[in-house]
Amino acid sequence: MTFKTFFQADAATRLYEQVMDYIQVRIERGEWKEHEKLPSVRRLSEELGVHRLTVFRAYQELKNKDKIYVKDKSGYYVQPANGQKDREPADDPVYGSWLQADNLARIHAIQVDYQFSKSLIDPALLPNRFWAELMVNMFREYPRLPGTYSTVQGDAELREELAAHFSNTGLFHLTADELLITSGGQQAIDVTARTLIRPGDRVLVERPAYGPAMEIFRRQGARLLTADIRPDGYDMERIEQCMRTEKPRLFYINPTFHNPTGFTVPAAQRKLLPELAERYGCVILEDDSTYDIHFGYKTPPPVFTYATTGHVIYIRSYSKYVAPGLRIAAVACRGDHLPGLLAAKSLTDNGSPLLNQKLFLQYFRSPRMQQHLEKLCTALQLRKEAMERCLADSGWTWHSPAGGLNLWVQLPRQVDMRRFLQAALAQSVSFIPGHVFDPLGSAENPHIRLSYPFANEGQIREGMQRLLSVYESIH
Amino acid sequence: MTFKTFFQADAATRLYEQVMDYIQVRIERGEWKEHEKLPSVRRLSEELGVHRLTVFRAYQELKNKDKIYVKDKSGYYVQPANGQKDREPADDPVYGSWLQADNLARIHAIQVDYQFSKSLIDPALLPNRFWAELMVNMFREYPRLPGTYSTVQGDAELREELAAHFSNTGLFHLTADELLITSGGQQAIDVTARTLIRPGDRVLVERPAYGPAMEIFRRQGARLLTADIRPDGYDMERIEQCMRTEKPRLFYINPTFHNPTGFTVPAAQRKLLPELAERYGCVILEDDSTYDIHFGYKTPPPVFTYATTGHVIYIRSYSKYVAPGLRIAAVACRGDHLPGLLAAKSLTDNGSPLLNQKLFLQYFRSPRMQQHLEKLCTALQLRKEAMERCLADSGWTWHSPAGGLNLWVQLPRQVDMRRFLQAALAQSVSFIPGHVFDPLGSAENPHIRLSYPFANEGQIREGMQRLLSVYESIH
Structure with a gap:
């Protein structure tokens, strides 16, 4: 079942944007070629089942954006792609869209x-020396490793070890069944987005925020709302107001040594966030990608520590600062979201490679870690x-x-x-x-x-x- | 930019289905709870900007499906979830949706x-014995492997080796730049679907077809069309007619030792398919997951062999019959689609783990393969x-x-x-x-x-x- 974005209180505004999308997609795909004449306003309005003024407005906006042009009053035509090149040069490394x-x-x-x-x-700075030795040990312990699929949820031994680690470090208690192993933190964000976000959903993100995460949400059809992150944390009133009035489906946060700012959200706010999420039916996606990189500082517990319901999903990345080539992250998740995450992970890649999980496990449980x-x-x-x-x-x-x-x-x-x-x-x-x-x-x-x-x-x-x-x- | 499905020639029919989706999503998410009264037809039609009859029809259909019920003529109410349990028992391993x-x-x-x-x-039946030895060799050759990220496109050495293999076996010639490494064939299908399919697009699949692929397409918002696969191949007239009238964006095929039927599409049809795809602006996604498993039979070349344009994307799985735990597949792709595939792969997991690619490479280039x-x-x-x-x-x-x-x-x-x-x-x-x-x-x-x-x-x-x-x- 796909959930459509069409139904909005401001349907009138959004409708012409959808017609614009419709036209642009066809142009991008080459179905409507450069200098080809577009359907008349009347014909397209009939075809799409929308009002003529909606199509007219879409054509006007596309004309203003140099995507199409008008000729001799005879109609609209597709603008060649180089017509927009001045604004978004493809060879510019930064200013492309x-x-x-x-x-x-x-x-x-x-x-x-x-x-x-x-x-x-x-x-x-990475521990390169020990891997060959660990690998040999690993093969002694699991000789059939390359021939064995991982489960979708990830290696049970690794999940047990991580659950014990979270518990031993006093952060939170959960079982191995409440953890999912992904191929890096990015995949964890992607799997969560695909599970929870449907086109038209609102997603609250920090400002500034990690770029690829925003791109994942946008591709999933989300409309982004923002909450500033500052040296002393969030404006909690703004967040509550946003949750109350805009009903975001997800609030994506990176509250510890935030990327890019380095700011850390204080414990008092961490305690409040799960309550707000529960009250307003929002899910907090906590990306803890550098939790272990601290400079003589007592890092506050994750927001997830304070969650008593399933309204916080926690991503902990490990491979980045141990063995980036292994691509290992863990998603901790209480409540009802795990089956959905497993389904998405299953479709994405049927489970992360077992070899990498076992090798990481060898290192993780050694004192070297x-x-x-x-x-x-x-x-x-x-x-x-x-x-x-x-x-x-x-x-x-x-x-x-x-x-x-x-x-x-x-x-x-x-x-x-x-x-x-x-x-x-x-x-x-x-x-x-x-x-x-x-x-x-x-x-x-x-x-x-x-x-x-x-x-x-x-x-x-x-x-x-x-x-x-x-x-x-x-x- | 999200492309919306709303605009169809048969907009009237589809509109009520979208309203149904809208309502069902809110019920599933618990925003509208069991036995809660739903908005009146008038209020919802105003809120969504659609005609009252559209909302009315959506409510009627949901009532027929036991998703909602009518009470005392006072309105519509959410049916408790167990109201449908008789038809889709959650504990039934097969007949769930x-x-x-x-x-x-x-x-x-x-x-x-x-x-x-x-x-x-x-x-x-898998070659378990040699991996430990290969692993040691590999670490000698690449001591910093666990600390190294792969590129998004995949290890260049492995792509070179695969390109040479395709060429040496006489199947087709392409460069390493025209290959993308994915974490298994499933991820290759997923990445392609996310790149090419937008909600509302039509996707042609064989009947019968590999289930998870259909699920990926559906989740991407595709509407599936079917073409029977038979012992002697496809009904090519039916396929051409379908491409001409329905304009499917993608035709997903598994023409060699097809799963589940085992049928193999004859060479004559393989030659025609790329022409049809080009003529009607369709992309063929050829899933060649068991190409190497043949029983004294001269396997015909892949459909991709006959493609002169970018209208065929080819997925070749390897890890399944060598080392399933490694999760290695290759996507071959000429023309314009590769940048899109790379962007999707980048968001999915930033590239497959390098360790697995190098280990597979060790095996692949040995005579043991x-x-x-x-x-x-x-x-x-x-x-x-x-x-x-x-x-x-x-x-x-x-x-x-x-x-x-x-x-x-x-x-x-x-x-x-x-x-x-x-x-x-x-x-x-x-x-x-x-x-x-x-x-x-x-x-x-x-x-x-x-x-x-x-x-x-x-x-x-x-x-x-x-x-x-x-x-x-x-x-």
Whole structure:
């Protein structure tokens, strides 16, 4: 059963947008070719069963957007694709529309010496040495591993181990049956979105927010609402009002060492959020992708800790800071949502590869896991501090994060961000312009995201010097 | 941009169905609770911006389906969920709605001694011995593997190797850039569906067809059309007529050792299909999940071999018959579709785990691969023949497949399939009732699918004897 978005209180407004979509899809697919004459207003209105004025308005809007043109009063015609190229050049790594889903990928794909755009751990900081040994042990223990499918829910041993870990660290108690293993945190977001969101649903996201998550929600047909995240957390009144009046289906949050800002939502707000979600029938999707990366800071418990009902779904990523190549994340979920998540996971890939789960399990239950995390946190703190020292006299401002992988830096004056990025890339330095994280897509964002975990301290010093020079030069 | 399904020539018919969906979704989500009074026809018609008769018809239909009820002429009320339980008992492993996406999973989950429902290779036939050795070699060659992300498109070395393989075996020539690695064939179908199908699109599928694929298309909002597959292939006139008049976006085919029937579409039809697809703007999605499992039979080249444009997308599964736990499939795709597939794959999981790709590569390029396949085909042919011998005097009929994993058996008389399956499971024998594969969902299907690759020859003989006895007993 597909749920349609058509039925809205403001149906009149939305109807012409749907007609626009209808026309644009046909043009994009090449069913209606460049310079081909479009159906008359009357004919299309009959075909679609909508009022002529609705079709007329759709044609007008498409004309204004240079998607179609009018000729000799004889009708509407398809505008060639290059008619819009000036605004969204395909070769521009940043300013292409978010709808193209690959802005970040495009920036990341550029090879630079000073890599501040990737929010990824430097491979040199990962525990590479032990894997071969673990692998041999693993094969001794499970000789038929490559021949064995995982269950859709994920390896039971790994789920048991994770459930015990959550319990032992005092975060929350749940059973292995309340966990689902996914191929990384991104897939966990995707599976949840596909389970819970139907076209037309509203989804509340933080502003700024993690780009790929927004793109997943949009593709699922969601309309995004925003709640600012600030150094001291959320505006809880705004969130409650939004939940009450807009009835979002989902609130996607990343409250611990938030990406991109590094902010951490205080415990008092964490306690309130599940109550609000329950009261207004919203589901909170808590993405805890860097919970373990903290700098001598007592991280507050996840929002999920305070959930007594099924209104919070919790994603904990692990592979990112242990073995990114393994792609392991866990979804914790009480209540009724798990069967739906399992169905979506089953259709997506029938279960994550068992080999990876078993190998991660070998590492996770060894004492090396905790040792590695401690060393990693120290190394990342040093990199963060190195980057902060470079910015000390720059006039650039930021809130020093207590954990995570990024600095969210406000530039002292508005610059042409596109020029700034291109000039920086020309100097082999990369960063992410702030607007990429803006759900509202405002291009006037004075922030940039600088990630410190990929480059070593020497590279950070040299790269930041270059970046500051580039910034000065583009006055 | 979401494309809406609203606009159809038969908008009047479809509109009330959308209102039905709207209402049902709210009931399912618990926004409208059991025995709660629903909005009046007038109020809902205003809220949704549709005609009152449309809402009225939706309410009437829902009433007929026991989803809502009328009380004292005062209005419509939500029917408690158990009001429909008689028709779709949740504990029935087979007859639950396909919308629940897990019929097959439910049957597979039942532990039986005679496993004829799983279209999976017996782990005893898989090359388990060499993996540990390959793994050690692999770590020598790529010591930092667990710490390395794959690209979204998949490991370049593996894609090079596969491209060379396709070329060397004379099937088709393409470059590594025209291949995408996915986590199994199922994910390949899912990624393609998400890229190409928008709600309301028509998708042509074979009848019968692989259930999870249909479920993926349906969830994507597609409306399914069917083309029968028969021992001698398709009715090409019917397919052409369907493409011409219905303009399906996708034609999903499994033309080689088709699941569930085992039929193979002849070369003459394979040549025609890409032409038809090009002429009518349809994309053929060719699922070649058991191409290498043949019994002394010269398998015709894939449909993709005959494609000169981007109108055929080809999925080749490998892990199933080599190392199911690795989850490796390849999508071959010429033309314009690859960027869209990459964007969808990126949002799904950011790329398949590199470890699995490298491990598969180690095996794939070793001479063991070909040796294993030859042995496997012989073993499966023996199992197939054992099963066929058991059926020789049964009156059950089937077309002996030249490859693949299944017999598609027609029972000599109509039986209550639900009773038959339950009685068989009670005797520890499993199979899949034919209607599970029927896109039209007709319950009156005299076929069953019997898979021979999971049970050994002794189990096949015993299990088939039991199955035939059960069948005789349920007169």
